[in-house]
Amino acid sequence: MILEWIIVIPLLAAVINLLVSRWDEDATRWVSLLALFVNLIIVASLLATGENVAAEGWWIAQSDRTWIPQLGASIRFGMDGLSVVMVVLTLVLGIASVICSWTEITERVAFFHFNLLGVITGILGVFLALDLFLFAFFWELMLVPMYFLIAIWGHENRRYAALKFFIFTQAGGLLLLAGIVALYFIHASATGTYTLNYFELIGTPMSDRVALLVMLCFFACFAIKLPAFPLHTWLPDAHTEAPTAGSVILAGLLLKTGAYGLIRFVGPLFPSAAAEFAGIANTIAVVGILYGAILAFAQTDLKRLVAYTSVSHLGFVLLGIFAGTEIALQGAVMQIVCHGISTGALFVLVGMLQERVRTRDMRLMGGLWSLAPRMSGMVLVFALASLGLPGLGNFVGEFAILLGVYKTYPTLVVIAALGLIVAAIYGLRIMAPVFLGPLVIPWKLPDLSVRESSLMACMAALIVWLGVYPQPVFNLTARSLGPLQIGSSISRSVEKADTLTSPRAAADRGMITKVVSGRHP
Amino acid sequence: MSSSEIIAVLPLIILFVALVLVMLVIAWRRHHGLTATLTAAVLAGSFACMIAVEDRLPQKVGSLLIVDGYAAFFVCLVLAAAFAVVLLSYPYLQSRNGRHEEYYLLLLIATLGASILVASAHFASFFLGLEILGVSLYALIGYRGGLNGVEAAMKYLVLAAISSAFLLFGMALVYAQAGSLEFAKISERVSGAGITMLLASGLLITGIGFKLAVAPFHMWTPDVYEGAPATVTAFIASVSKGAVFALLFRYFALIDLHAAPTMLTAFSILAALSMIVGNLLALLQTNVKRMLAYSSVAHLGYLLVAFVASGPLRPVAVGYYLAAYFITIVGAFGVIAALSRQGRDVETAAELTGLAWSKPWHAAVLTAMLLSLAGIPLTAGFVGKFYLIAAGIGSDLWTLVLCLLAASAIGLYYYIRVILALFAQPDQEVGPVSAEPSYLSGSVLIGLTFALVFIGVYPAPLIAVIQATASRLMG
Numbered sequence: 003m004i005l006e007w008i009i010v011i012p013l014l015a016a017v018i019n020l021l022v023s024r025w026d027e028d029a030t031r032w033v034s035l036l037a038l039f040v041n042l043i044i045v046a047s048l049l050a051t052g053e054n055v056a057a058e059g060w061w062i063a064q065s066d067r068t069w070i071p072q073l074g075a076s077i078r079f080g081m082d083g084l085s086v087v088m089v090v091l092t093l094v095l096g097i098a099s100v101i102c103s104w105t106e107i108t109e110r111v112a113f114f115h116f117n118l119l120g121v122i123t124g125i126l127g128v129f130l131a132l133d134l135f136l137f138a139f140f141w142e143l144m145l146v147p148m149y150f151l152i153a154i155w156g157h158e159n160r161r162y163a164a165l166k167f168f169i170f171t172q173a174g175g176l177l178l179l180a181g182i183v184a185l186y187f188i189h190a191s192a193t194g195t196y197t198l199n200y201f202e203l204i205g206t207p208m209s210d211r212v213a214l215l216v217m218l219c220f221f222a223c224f225a226i227k228l229p230a231f232p233l234h235t236w237l238p239d240a241h242t243e244a245p246t247a248g249s250v251i252l253a254g255l256l257l258k259t260g261a262y263g264l265i266r267f268v269g270p271l272f273p274s275a276a277a278e279f280a281g282i283a284n285t286i287a288v289v290g291i292l293y294g295a296i297l298a299f300a301q302t303d304l305k306r307l308v309a310y311t312s313v314s315h316l317g318f319v320l321l322g323i324f325a326g327t328e329i330a331l332q333g334a335v336m337q338i339v340c341h342g343i344s345t346g347a348l349f350v351l352v353g354m355l356q357e358r359v360r361t362r363d364m365r366l367m368g369g370l371w372s373l374a375p376r377m378s379g380m381v382l383v384f385a386l387a388s389l390g391l392p393g394l395g396n397f398v399g400e401f402a403i404l405l406g407v408y409k410t411y412p413t414l415v416v417i418a419a420l421g422l423i424v425a426a427i428y429g430l431r432i433m434a435p436v437f438l439g440p441l442v443i444p445w446k447l448p449d450l451s452v453r454e455s456s457l458m459a460c461m462a463a464l465i466v467w468l469g470v471y472p473q474p475v476f477n478l479t480a481r482s483l484g485p486l487q488i489g490s491s492i493s494r495s496v497e498k499a500d501t502l503t504s505p506r507a508a509a510d511r512g513m514i515t516k517v518v519s520g521r522h523p
Numbered sequence: 524m525s526s527s528e529i530i531a532v533l534p535l536i537i538l539f540v541a542l543v544l545v546m547l548v549i550a551w552r553r554h555h556g557l558t559a560t561l562t563a564a565v566l567a568g569s570f571a572c573m574i575a576v577e578d579r580l581p582q583k584v585g586s587l588l589i590v591d592g593y594a595a596f597f598v599c600l601v602l603a604a605a606f607a608v609v610l611l612s613y614p615y616l617q618s619r620n621g622r623h624e625e626y627y628l629l630l631l632i633a634t635l636g637a638s639i640l641v642a643s644a645h646f647a648s649f650f651l652g653l654e655i656l657g658v659s660l661y662a663l664i665g666y667r668g669g670l671n672g673v674e675a676a677m678k679y680l681v682l683a684a685i686s687s688a689f690l691l692f693g694m695a696l697v698y699a700q701a702g703s704l705e706f707a708k709i710s711e712r713v714s715g716a717g718i719t720m721l722l723a724s725g726l727l728i729t730g731i732g733f734k735l736a737v738a739p740f741h742m743w744t745p746d747v748y749e750g751a752p753a754t755v756t757a758f759i760a761s762v763s764k765g766a767v768f769a770l771l772f773r774y775f776a777l778i779d780l781h782a783a784p785t786m787l788t789a790f791s792i793l794a795a796l797s798m799i800v801g802n803l804l805a806l807l808q809t810n811v812k813r814m815l816a817y818s819s820v821a822h823l824g825y826l827l828v829a830f831v832a833s834g835p836l837r838p839v840a841v842g843y844y845l846a847a848y849f850i851t852i853v854g855a856f857g858v859i860a861a862l863s864r865q866g867r868d869v870e871t872a873a874e875l876t877g878l879a880w881s882k883p884w885h886a887a888v889l890t891a892m893l894l895s896l897a898g899i900p901l902t903a904g905f906v907g908k909f910y911l912i913a914a915g916i917g918s919d920l921w922t923l924v925l926c927l928l929a930a931s932a933i934g935l936y937y938y939i940r941v942i943l944a945l946f947a948q949p950d951q952e953v954g955p956v957s958a959e960p961s962y963l964s965g966s967v968l969i970g971l972t973f974a975l976v977f978i979g980v981y982p983a984p985l986i987a988v989i990q991a992t993a994s995r996l997m998g
Contacts, residue, residue, distance in 0.1 A: 026819065068983070071905075072983065110880075135909070139900045139905065140900070142898075142899055143901060146899055149939070153943055161943060164943070165939065165940075168935065168939055172932060173932045176928040176931060176932060180912060186913065187913075312806050
């Protein structure tokens, strides 16, 4: 029941917003904040009790109620270590996006927050759903509010960007639907039961060729959202044109639903096909890492630059997911969280800058440090996080990914590591011409307000915490990631051993601890 | 005629008696409100009666009609849609000059025709129902008068007459082969695969294709949709097409469609063509009524995918999709009707621009309806689309399903374009729409939206109803 509330609360708040707006538009900001905080408290209390409620695996909470019995679909939610990390990230970035649009959004405030909460509801549903129909339901639910956020409150070229975003992701969603339906019938013809239950669909017997085709439907959909290399073209446009909160949600959460889908569904549902496909997926990932980084370097639009860094960073996530080792998968989850926070914060900062100087063109900026030292300092922190400086969260994620992939694809690691060098170059390119150097135009640039600096300070504290002490996150995810790992189900069935207690996994975790605490640099 | 037969057709008899009654009331006293109320009450009464007699079904009525669960489901759907159209028509017509009582009479006749159509078990009753429906529609389409109205009515008249000719020729061939016009006897005596039967089926499909406006027989749709009053368009798009589709299903359930691969191929081609042509042509439209016309071509194409499919999901897919489509299309044209100004429908994209800020409720309803047509969750369109895909993949119709996926990705573009216009900054030159608010049409639209979201979020009850009634025939 508690999990249904996590979904219902933001949805309810979204509707309340529309009603409240008749009296006071600004009240909707507080309603939205309140709803997200209440949700955060609910999740925290679930986490605090931290008991395992399921017979199999490790689940903090599960719920199940009948929905469409004729189809075999039910309202089945479940929260394990992976889901809870994603949900907390969603709520934190949700709160950040409400706060960062406090002064940016002044028109149609209620409708803005309606859409913001709508997209957050969809994302929460995606992270919690354990029924494939329910998952597809929430997957498509995210789309329309996000479209509105870009198309109504976006910048100059918003309509084009919103439409491109919508058509790309909807085409992916349709492929996902086809994949789900195909899996549904394959399962029914093999076992005689029509079901969309995630747990029952795991281990559906099918021929290699069919498995590969259905897996490709799922993979294409998630790869568009991620976005993986040839399918990424919607992302720079959508990011650039979206309002700040839209960019935060887009980069921090929406892209992560693609990664989550890959981890939760592609590996477990199609173990052998996914393992077979891993080589291609990893090549795509490495191309994405380099391509995104190089293109980021070439941008003159500050927001577009940050957008391309996402392509590069999400390439690392894809690499971690398909590496086939637990440490790489752990690193991928870590990278998801840290990229969400660091890129989210960068988008917030760029948004604040744009709100003040009304441009994103880097050629018009320069020497801004002297005008707004607090803002510049914050940008420095997150730019460094983005380029993977040790001590900040992204480093832990990227390092764990490279470490894990090295066992299986050493050549790719060498190439991917080049991405880190380019990352350093584009990271410095954010800083050097914009904030350092001589003043190009004497902008009237007020520094961060109390609201803005406290938001940024919180996010900076989070990224530092994840950088120096990521163990709590690893502990949470470690309990759930074992069975989700690509290639794991095959080895599990052979060895009949729990991956969590296997010496290899333990050694992996120990290594992370050592690396982070500096004993094993 | 036995008493149980009379009870079974009571809903139709009610419509028929009420027709005479409404005519007499109009002769006695011309009053718009009175006529509209009476019509709505009759439709509601007939609906209640249909539900009351449901447990006595199935019942054959002579050799002409059969009232079974399937017929009951579609009669209820037709009556509900007609009821909504009547309630939407009252404020729509009230804002215009002139006398409007006959409009309701024609609407009742058309509803009766559609009800006969879905309950027919004989080519005679089929043709009778179709012509009753068609003839009243000619008058309804031209009801607004003006060049557009007359053009639309003429176009519909000519094409409907041609399609009737095709149908009659097809029926004659079937009769020559089987020696009977009764569906059940035809299916006993002949198989669907013979050359004469194939020719007959081809002619029947051509005739029905015109009525359903599937490509390549769709040319009349945009002009008729544009020229007819918005409420009548809602009626044509829902009741008229739905009833013909229901009959098509019944006929080809008896004449085993899957025994004749040629027929399956023909229907598959029609489906693919409709989906692609409908969506591509809809892309080019700036008039919302014309856009919805082409989108309805595409949606009939989607429905044909389920029609070609086999398996347990097929009947539910068709029943659910039609129910969802009825709600959606009546709702969409209902908004256009509710916004119409003196004598003119609000239909161009420019007039709808910025509607969300001047008339938020209307814009919200129209958005919900368009999202349902695009198949976005929380609306019935999503579940409907899922069922169509499931029915298609369940019978290995991969080519058609891929067509459906591609077509609905294209379709998104124009639905979203209209939605975007609704939420854009209002056009200063055209100015915002200034229709007078009507609580009647407002509450109908809210009710339709509620129904749309309800069956979209919690479809189990409706699916159970479809399984208990309609799917017995289709199986």
